[in-house]
Amino acid sequence: MATRSNILVCGGTGCLASESDKVIKNLELIIKARGYENEARVIRTGCFGFCEKGPIVKIEPDNVFYVMVGPKDAKDIVDEHIIKGRTVDRLLYREPKANEIINRQEDMPFYKKQLRVALRNCGLINPEDILEYIAFGGYEALGKALTSMTRDQVVDEVKRSGLRGRGGGGFPTGIKWEVTKKQDDNEKFIICNADEGDPGAFMDRSILEGDPHSVIEAMAIGGYAIGASKGIIYIRAEYPLAISRLNTALNQAREQGLLGKNIFGSDFSFDINIKYGAGAFVCGEETALINSCTGKRGEPNYKPPYPAEKGYWGHPTCVNNVETFANIPQIITRGADWFASIGTEKSKGTKVFALAGKVKNVGLVEVPMGITFREIIFDIGGGIQGGRKFKAVQTGGPSGGVITEQYLDTPIDYDSLISIGSMMGSGGMIVMDETDNMVKIAKFYLEFTMDESCGRCTPCRIGTKRMYEILDKITSGKGTMADIDALKQLAYMVKGSSLCGLGQTAPNPVISTLKHFWEEYMAFIKDVDNPRGEGRHIAKNKIKFATEK
Amino acid sequence: MTKPHEIDVYEPVEGELPKEKFDELEAFINSLESTDGALIEILHKAQNLFGYLPRDVQLFVARKLGIPGAEVFGVVSFYSYFTTEPRGKHTISVCMGTACFVRGSDKILEKLKEKLQVQVNEITEDGLFTLKDIRCVGACGLAPVIMIDDKVYGRVKEEELDGILDTYR
Structure with missing residues (x-):
């Protein structure tokens, strides 16, 4: 039944932690008490992204955006806004710089520079109602692919769009699909990697919580393209809300005949199973993930053979990340050319970043590739908290490096980030201010990779441990120049000789902090007076050798 | 791959763990279409039931699936979500x-x-x-x-x- 007003309340994990469920309950109670059930409806949506100011409440069609709404504010929203038509000014967003009230979402600096493709439905629809997804164009792409496109055309469309893997590596999605499609096997699999392990990144979780159907639809499209009739979503067991919404969505899709046999009357049949992770960062690596799906320890394998040739139970398997999938339906409906018109030459489309740390507006932002760090941190993020000075930003989580002020105007894409010593990763973006000690940050990341190293290959298992020990020695004031040399040498050794991406990237935080924050290391070192000891000389030559390969 | 064994289902020795939970776990394992690749799923269920995965539970699962106890322990110790110690309230x-x-x-x-x-x-x-x-x-x-x-x-x-x-x- 259509109502005059829709009250959208954020039901993402962040807002739920600030009692948005109570806000919903109170709104519903008061609406009922006032006899306005036919006039206003409360909808629990996915994440709006503006987590700093949560819980978020948005009134449609008035397009009014309320921030930091508490359970007690429900009365005013109903009595003033819904019944009397007056906005509740005290709940509106106040722009701190100009100190002016902004009531429309699109006028807020946090949203102005964003372009939402993967997050298009998050904060807009009720994720537990497939009809809302369909009303916003959902499953149109699947219908189009199945009824009017050949498998080759689908693969070609994705290839031409220039979409690259959003989980970190940035491998072209279309090529992955093409290789899997080419394999000669009756049974193939398509897997969604929802084992979001980067501490500080939560975009995959938000997509699954806010718009689970976009992933399901994309997996079906992918299944059709590569010739797979079975899909698997591998998700962290620590994400109970995402799991529950995903299950609801899968059941609704089956009821509507959008999963199952002969979808859209075609001869294509497809269904999806959920497999649960159990807390292992390395399972984000695709061969480790596949091992974990078969109930084993999640250790990576040597590649080749690639999963596209020999994956799940030995069959060709295509593994894509949640955010990658969320882009697919839009690419099919709006076309590769539209998608390729966004972004930079080699990195097309948008990227979702989890902006966190010492920035004023913490939250989830989706921006076109090619935007600069300065725009994200200072325009969208509102600058540094407490008026302190910016020091660095870490991208790529434990696999990335720190980016300093001199690179703030670098346009962000896969290749530019690598060239400045970091990487895209899954999109965590942690901002640090002048009070953060970078050696301790490097130690923090090493502690993480040391814990998460699966132990399969020696360089990573022992190397990360030794590096952590050295960093611990340095930060406790007992380090010497010889330790710095050993640390450097180990860093390049682990990077060059580890089996999988975890080990190959684990030293990045150390390498980049050594490069940009040498003086902070030196501040911990006792024999600063003798910076050019013999050890340093030897290490230098070794490093040269390691980087030349 | 391994299939559930019909033979000698492991009887817990220490007797501290409730039998009805073992029964429930057994019923869950029997209800699976196939136990191929289901070890992690079964351990999730077991940890839900018992709150943790003591040695007896691990061995019970191993016997039911007909795989070595070491393989079960290997998986339990690999993933941080699984715990072999009881939890507080x-x-x-x-x-x-x-x-x-x-x-x-x-x-x-x-x-x-x-x-x-x-x-x-x-x-x-x-x-x-x-x-x-x-x-x-x-x-x-x-x-x-x-x-x-x-x-x-x-x-x-x-x-x-x-x-x-x-x-x-």
């Missing part, structure tokens, strides 16, 4: 994700260790709390975050900890 998880770390969650963790007189993954003397550090709750906007059971507490300050803990005492 409430689990306190301190988020040690990067966003929380740069906003001081390490200090919160230290303070909790001091207040509860335990180390990480240990249970308090009164059996009320287990202290854990976890990676990321995904509520980075509220950093630093702690979770007690399923309830998330955001923007936690050291001086608020006593008040929060008291609500569980």
Whole structure:
């Protein structure tokens, strides 16, 4: 039944932690008490992204955006806004710089520079109602692919769009699909990697919580393209809300005949199973993930053979990340050319970043590739908290490096980030201010990779441990120049000789902090007076050798 | 691949673990279409039932699936979600994700260790709390975050900890 007003309340994990469920309950109670059930409806949506100011409440069609709404504010929203038509000014967003009230979402600096493709439905629809997804164009792409496109055309469309893997590596999605499609096997699999392990990144979780159907639809499209009739979503067991919404969505899709046999009357049949992770960062690596799906320890394998040739139970398997999938339906409906018109030459489309740390507006932002760090941190993020000075930003989580002020105007894409010593990763973006000690940050990341190293290959298992020990020695004031040399040498050794991406990237935080924050290391070192000891000389030559390969 | 064995289902020795939970676990394993690749799923179920995965439970699963106990233990010890120690009545998880770390969650963790007189993954003397550090709750906007059971507490300050803990005492 259509109502005059829709009250959208954020039901993402962040807002739920600030009692948005109570806000919903109170709104519903008061609406009922006032006899306005036919006039206003409360909808629990996915994440709006503006987590700093949560819980978020948005009134449609008035397009009014309320921030930091508490359970007690429900009365005013109903009595003033819904019944009397007056906005509740005290709940509106106040722009701190100009100190002016902004009531429309699109006028807020946090949203102005964003372009939402993967997050298009998050904060807009009720994720537990497939009809809302369909009303916003959902499953149109699947219908189009199945009824009017050949498998080759689908693969070609994705290839031409220039979409690259959003989980970190940035491998072209279309090529992955093409290789899997080419394999000669009756049974193939398509897997969604929802084992979001980067501490500080939560975009995959938000997509699954806010718009689970976009992933399901994309997996079906992918299944059709590569010739797979079975899909698997591998998700962290620590994400109970995402799991529950995903299950609801899968059941609704089956009821509507959008999963199952002969979808859209075609001869294509497809269904999806959920497999649960159990807390292992390395399972984000695709061969480790596949091992974990078969109930084993999640250790990576040597590649080749690639999963596209020999994956799940030995069959060709295509593994894509949640955010990658969320882009697919839009690419099919709006076309590769539209998608390729966004972004930079080699990195097309948008990227979702989890902006966190010492920035004023913490939250989830989706921006076109090619935007600069300065725009994200200072325009969208509102600058540094407490008026302190910016020091660095870490991208790529434990696999990335720190980016300093001199690179703030670098346009962000896969290749530019690598060239400045970091990487895209899954999109965590942690901002640090002048009070953060970078050696301790490097130690923090090493502690993480040391814990998460699966132990399969020696360089990573022992190397990360030794590096952590050295960093611990340095930060406790007992380090010497010889330790710095050993640390450097180990860093390049682990990077060059580890089996999988975890080990190959684990030293990045150390390498980049050594490069940009040498003086902070030196501040911990006792024999600063003798910076050019013999050890340093030897290490230098070794490093040269390691980087030349 | 392995199939469920019909032979000698393992009988728990110590007898401390409730038999009806073993029965429920057995019924769950029997209800699976195939046990191929289902070990992690079964262990999730077992941990749900028992709260943790003691040796007897691991061996029970191994016998049911007809695989070596070492293989089960290998999986249990690999994944951080699985625990072989009993938990306290409430689990306190301190988020040690990067966003929380740069906003001081390490200090919160230290303070909790001091207040509860335990180390990480240990249970308090009164059996009320287990202290854990976890990676990321995904509520980075509220950093630093702690979770007690399923309830998330955001923007936690050291001086608020006593008040929060008291609500569980």
